Structure formats: C-alpha cells, structure tokens
Amino acid sequence: MTSTTHAPGVRIRDLTVVYRTPAGELPAVRGVDLELVPGTITGVVGESGSGKSTLALSLLNAVQPPGRIAAGAVEIDGLGDVLTLGGEDLRRTRGRQVGYVFQAAQNSLNPLKTIGKQLLDLGRSHDVADPRALVRDAKVLLARMGLDGGRVLDSYQHELSGGMRQRVGIMLALVLNAKVVVLDEPTTALDMITQATILRIIREVHEERELTTLVITHDVGAIAEVADGLAVMYGGRIVEHGPVRKVLATPRHPYTQGLIRAIPRLSGDISLARALPGRPPTLGTLPAQGCVFRERCERRLAVCDTDDPVVITRNGRSVACHAVERAAAVAMRKEYA
Amino acid sequence: MITGTGVTKTYRQRGSILGARQVPALRGVDFAVPRGGAVSFIGESGCGKTTLGRIIAGLETYDDGDIVIDGTSMSGLGHRARQPFFRRVQLIHQDPYSALNPTRTIHQTLSAPLALRARQTGRSRSWTDERAEELLSLVGIDPGYVLPRYPHQLSGGMRQRVVIARALTMDPDVLVADEAVSMIDVSLRLGILSLLKDLRVRLGVGVLFITHDIATARYIGDDSELYVIYRGQVVERGPTETIIAEPVHPYTQSLLSAIPVLHGLERPGEEQVVPTEALDEGRADEGCLFARRCPFVTERCEHEMPVLGRGGGEVQRHACFHPQPRSVIPVGAGQ
Ligand SMILES: Nc1ncnc2c1ncn2[C@@H]1O[C@H](COP(=O)(O)OP(=O)(O)OP(=O)(O)O)[C@@H](O)[C@H]1O
C-alpha cells in the first residue's frame, strides 16, 4: 500500500488455460488480464467451476495435465515471465518466491508425517543450508499466528483442528520468505470465529512481511474483510475488477449485482435477497462466442449473443459488459450535449 | 412433533495416556421441533450440532434424557421398535457431491426408497415412477431432465434438490439439514433455503437446520427459532430475528461479531465482542463453560454454572449471569 513497499508486482496478461475433454480442449480461463498491485491483497470471487483455482495455479506455472496454459504471460517483478520458466528455475521459484496455500490445506498435508518432518522435507527440496534456522522461523511464524510452534511441529495433521491446519498451510507458504502469496479458499469449511481469526492473521502477516497477496474464494464476505481489490470471475473471464468497497457499494456488472443480491444478510429486509436464476456454467456448457453470462442475464442485448464484451477500465474500475458500456456511452453523450 | 428433554451424550475417546478420555458432546439439551416448524442450531465446530442431528435421526445413541416423537418416548423402546419412528426423521448432508451414488441415475436413486415405501404403504409398483416425478417437481427441478442423468451431470444446487427429494420419499415429519447449503454456490443458496421454507408450508414438514452461516437461518421462515449451542450446552434461544438483532449472551455476540462485514454496503456493529481465547475443549468444566474466553467474566462465573433461564422478554432465554444487549451485527451503510 505504501510507495516504499518491497513487495513485487504481478501482471497476468491475456492468460488462457485449457483442459482436454472428450469434446476437445476447452478454456477454463480465457483471455484474463489482472494486475496485482505491489503490497496489496487482491480477492478473486466466483462460483465453483469459474476458473479460480486454475488461475491461481497459473501463477506458479503449475497447471497439470489434462490442463495446459495455452497463451499469455505471468510477469512477476524480479522473476520475469514465470510461464517461460522450467525445470530447476521453476522448482526454486515455487516456495521461495511464490508461496501457495492449496484449496483445502486441511487435506493437503501428509497424514503420515509430523508437520516438523514435512517442514524439513520442504527445506531439503529447496537446499536450505541451515535447517535449525528454518525450524526457528517456522516457530516464530506459528507463534505469530497464536499457535505453540513446538507442539504443532510435533503433531500429525489429524491431531490439529481445521483452523490450525490452515495456519500450518500459511506457515509453509511463508517460511521460505516468499513475497508473492496465493491462498486458495483459505477459510472454506471453517466456522465463523475461526474464519475471522484466519482472515485477521492473513491481513496482519501480509502487512508485516510486505507481501503481494492473491486470495481466491467463493465467499464475498471473506474478501470484503481482507482484500483491497476485488476481481469477479465468471465462466473463465474476469467480468469486473475494482476497489473492494466500491465494487460492493456500486456493483456494475449484472453478475456482480446478482451475486451481491443473493448473499444472505444478518440485517435488513430478507425479501430483498434473491437467488440468481439459472445455473453456473461448466466447461461443456460455456458458449463459444458472445458473453459467458448471457443465459442468466436480465439485461441481455442482441450483441451479447455474438460478441464477447471487452474489458473497459475507467477511474480504476473495470467492467466487461455491453449493457454497462452502452449506458456509459449514453451518459457521456448527455454530458457533452 | 419432536421434542428432546435433557439429551446428553458423552463420547469416550481411547488412546490417551490417562486411558479413555470423556468428551461431553451434549449436556442436557432441551428442544422442540413443532409440526411444520423450524429450529436452527448455530455454534462453532465441535459444539455438538451434528451429534444432535444424528441422534434425532436415530443414527447415534444418547446416554441420558429422552427424545419424544409424536408422543412416543424413544427411551422406553428397544432398538428395533424405535426404527419406524426415526424413519420419520430424514437427514440431509452437507455434501451433495458424496451423498448420491455416482454410478446410479437419479431415477435409480429415487426408485429404491420409493419401492420400499410402496411396500410399506400397500401401493402398486407403478406408483413409484409417478411419485418420483411428483417429488422432483416439488423440489423445483424438471423430472424429464433429471431422471435419466447421473449426479456428475447436475449442478451442486440440483444435486442438493435431488438429495432433498430422496429424503422426502420416506414422507418424513422432520428434515434435519446439517450444513445443507454451505457447499452450494452463493448464487443458488437462497433457492435451497426457500425450498425448505416452502416444504414446511406445503407438506407440514418440520426442519432442524444446522449451520455455521447464521444469516441463512433468517431465510427458512420468520417463525423459526434459533438455538445457540456452546460445548454441548444451549446458551441462548428464542425467535431467530430477536436473537440475531438483540443477542444478550456474550457467546452469541461473539459468533455474530465474527461474521464478515460487507464493507461498502455495511458497517460493523459498534459493540463487537471478540473471545479472549480460542476454543479449547479439553479443559475443566467448573463454572460457566464460556468463562475462560468471555471478556465479561466475573468471579461468580468461574465457580457457578449458569443455566438456561428466562430472559428479559418471555420468549428469549439465556444462560449467563451478566446478560447485556449489545449491537454486534453489521448495519446497512445507508442507515
Ligand atoms: N465418533 C466420535 N468419537 C469421539 N468424539 C466425537 C465423535 N464425534 C464427535 N465427537 C466429538 O464430539 C463433539 C461434538 O462434535 P459434533 O460433530 O457434534 O460437532 P459440530 O457442532 O457438528 O461441529 P462442526 O460444526 O465442525 O460440524 C466434538 O468435541 C467432537 O470432537
């Protein structure tokens, strides 16, 4: 956030990732541009299958077959385009420069080894010269997150609660001093109090260590608590992106509007909330041309069936929608008339 | 109608150094799910919600207290004699993905329980197909589309509707929905909630709704009741809207304070309550169960255990020596 931050910037450019299916290669992420401003937390929200995890994996050039990064670039300051890295360079980047907490970190730990053993394995695979210093750093991080480091390192995964495992995941992502951190669904399946604790820890550690952070979730509330910027993903496209408070207060894309209206709320008139009609697309049902959201859209125009809306950015807010663009054009003509 | 009085359950965990460790999961819980009524249970992980749901569905035993189904006490009956009663309670799981057999079409999935039901009620086999279509329509999906398909061909929301339809094949009096919407996409959650509300009205089926996401409890009917459970004890209960808007127990206030604020749309409540420590189940039970984490703890709380009593109003009850209304929930930014 400060101009003196040491955090690196990340620029995702025109990224397309496809999965091989019986119906041919289909895009899970298509033509995505996204900039992670140094020192900020960017949240990506979207329904299941919208391509969030695939996007996150691309930051580490870690998409696995039958998936393939078909086009684009992921530039990280000081590293260059990670999509051109291979072999040793790539292996070193993961963990050292880019830390990753996988979806359901709760299950991604090895059940047969203590956390401490897994930490030492991680150190060995990155040629850490001083394992003692690594353990010390891990304990400091765990203590920072309110855990007894010694006890946690001696534990097996099944001896830890969901919230503790999530913190272990964050520790493993940060312990090699990565400056770019990707968290995929960090609070899903946690209860509210544990979730609030984890979100607070993410925010604090992010600031103390001067990180650039990407948080992926289907939960708009979690993003609202933790992120600076909000990117909304649908059918492999980023349909809206902007400062989180502004997007929540005045959502512009019809999907963002529908999503926010569908959130169960603690206060206010419950009859104002409404489920979004229709169902989320899957790879097989995504239209080959035109707007990905049109089947569920109330503002659909004829052009939406044929032309993909392009992303238009104004005053730090980006939207990809024909109807929004038309309304803006009309408003502008009025202003100049 | 299902009522529970003093329902108590203690798990015995093996393997600790001191031999078997006792884990009290439910400590004398009283509740009532009226015909067509709705009751929600909220609380942190491990506070006993699933255990209660499983006991009511006959999938778990209880150590003490009683469950009364339509006037019949379960404690007085043997295991076999209880089964027809517990069949009137159907459990809907959290995960609509693993709840359905992936190798069977929806038609096959519904046919098996319906054939059983046909035998029980002396109906012909042809009735089962009719009934399958009727139930799918009732839960808001097109039978023609869904019946020939396999679970993986359906969205999460559709799958959960199929799971609910399957539960309805048994003509239950009560549905126990344990985190039934937490794995459903946000855009579709309200659809499932209004379905549950609708089933209450149309079929008179009661709903026991278990959730982490407290806001969803508002959407299963404005006549619903909310129970807040902490370490196996009900610490506050009353009409859902009242408990959410005017909670008096510090634990309820902690839960509500933890719910993310939609900054930009809402601002946080002014008197948010944050527990002073994390949940730790393995500690002594003297005094108030929440005392070690409660920011308002006094000397008395450390030694005496508060019981669920009458609150300020007639309908709101709490188990706290120092109840105090606090505004903890987010309010609309415009207000
Ligand atoms: N089979 C079991 N054996 C031993 N202990 C158990 C067993 N099942 C549950 N428990 C313990 O009983 C307590 C209540 O568990 P329960 O699953 O009912 O909680 P819950 O409120 O449903 O939690 P969650 O919100 O995580 O689903 C916990 O302390 C749990 O560890």
Ligand SMILES: Nc1ncnc2c1ncn2[C@@H]1O[C@H](COP(=O)(O)OP(=O)(O)O)[C@@H](O)[C@H]1O
């Ligand atoms: N290994 C895979 N093979 C084929 N399709 C996949 C694979 N992984 C993901 N997909 C598909 O790609 C789309 C995006 O998936 P994902 O990135 O996991 O979405 P999200 O994280 O938003 O839920 C989905 O339609 C999903 O079914």
Ligand code: SF4
């Ligand atoms: S481009 Fe068209 S279909 Fe897509 S969101 Fe905008 S109005 Fe709706």
Ligand code: SF4
């Ligand atoms: S009885 Fe005391 S410790 Fe328990 S919740 Fe009330 S104030 Fe807090």
Ligand SMILES: [Mg+2]
């Ligand atoms: Mg995912």
Ligand SMILES: [Mg+2]
């Ligand atoms: Mg449970």
